[in-house]
Amino acid sequence: MGNIKIIETGDGSSSLYNEALNETYHSSHGALTESRYVFIKSGFEAIREGKLEVNILEVGMGTGLNAILMVEQALKYPEVTINYVTLEPFPLSEELIDGLNYNQLFEEHLTPYFKQLHSAEWDKVTDILPNFKLHKQKTTLEDFQSDKTFETIFFDAFAPNKQPEVWFVENLKKTFDYTSQDGIFVTYCAKGQLRRDLVSVGYDVERYPGPPGKREMLRGWKR
Numbered sequence: 001m002g003n004i005k006i007i008e009t010g011d012g013s014s015s016l017y018n019e020a021l022n023e024t025y026h027s028s029h030g031a032l033t034e035s036r037y038v039f040i041k042s043g044f045e046a047i048r049e050g051k052l053e054v055n056i057l058e059v060g061m062g063t064g065l066n067a068i069l070m071v072e073q074a075l076k077y078p079e080v081t082i083n084y085v086t087l088e089p090f091p092l093s094e095e096l097i098d099g100l101n102y103n104q105l106f107e108e109h110l111t112p113y114f115k116q117l118h119s120a121e122w123d124k125v126t127d128i129l130p131n132f133k134l135h136k137q138k139t140t141l142e143d144f145q146s147d148k149t150f151e152t153i154f155f156d157a158f159a160p161n162k163q164p165e166v167w168f169v170e171n172l173k174k175t176f177d178y179t180s181q182d183g184i185f186v187t188y189c190a191k192g193q194l195r196r197d198l199v200s201v202g203y204d205v206e207r208y209p210g211p212p213g214k215r216e217m218l219r220g221w222k223r
């Protein structure tokens with residue numbers, strides 16, 4: 001995946017910059033703000049109510065920011081079991097992970113969990129909390145297979161103009177097939193082509209106000 005550097009984003013939280021792709025891992029306006037808004041608030045929070053178990057599929061684990069924010073949710077809602085499956089074909093080095101400043105931004109009790117998320121074995125289910133089960137898979141969405149469906153898909157791939165193959169209709173159809181009935185697909189991307197593709201695979205798509213620096217994002221429901 002080329003040379004990767006640590007950068008600081010608009011809200012003071014770290015992200016990474018991939019030189020070969022000329023692409024950042026999060027919005028330059030604020031990594032933490034974007035993750036909380038796009039994936040936690042507009043994704044998990046939108047479907048959580050009344051559920052005792054939630055399966056989440058993340059496309060692109062990267063820094064693990066979405067994953068640690070979901071651990072925070074698991075601590076907040078101990079009655080809800082979260083099965084968190086996250087795909088990453090290019091795991092980051094320990095040096096890069098250790099250089100991120102997330103631990104300084106979170107409450108202290110989350111620090112050990114961030115380490116555990118990254119040290120957990122690949123391709124195996126690990127209990128991070130009694131109600132948070134992590135399954136990191138060192139694979140692409142293209143090769144991923146599961147016998148489960150997911151209430152929420154966190155689609156956090158690099159932008160379509162940087163990694164178009166990840167956004168191909170075949171991949172979107174696959175996520176639709178893996179979305180549970182009444183489940184949702186969330187992404188930071190708001191491109192018209194993506195909206196049309198999500199509709200073509202079966203999602204009921206809404207344009208939704210975006211995080212700071214972004215007017216809109218897309219959210220697809222499987223009704």
Ligand SMILES: C[S@@+](CC[C@H](N)C(=O)[O-])C[C@H]1O[C@@H](n2cnc3c(N)ncnc32)[C@H](O)[C@@H]1O
Pocket residue numbers: 001024025026035059060061062063064065066067087088089090139140141142156157158159163166
């Ligand atoms: C925008 S970054 C992810 C940000 C991440 N969620 C975070 O919080 O740091 C996109 C990630 O997708 C991964 N990726 C690249 N190709 C992929 C593929 N075909 N399937 C799944 N993930 C892929 C990249 O290695 C990268 O870590």
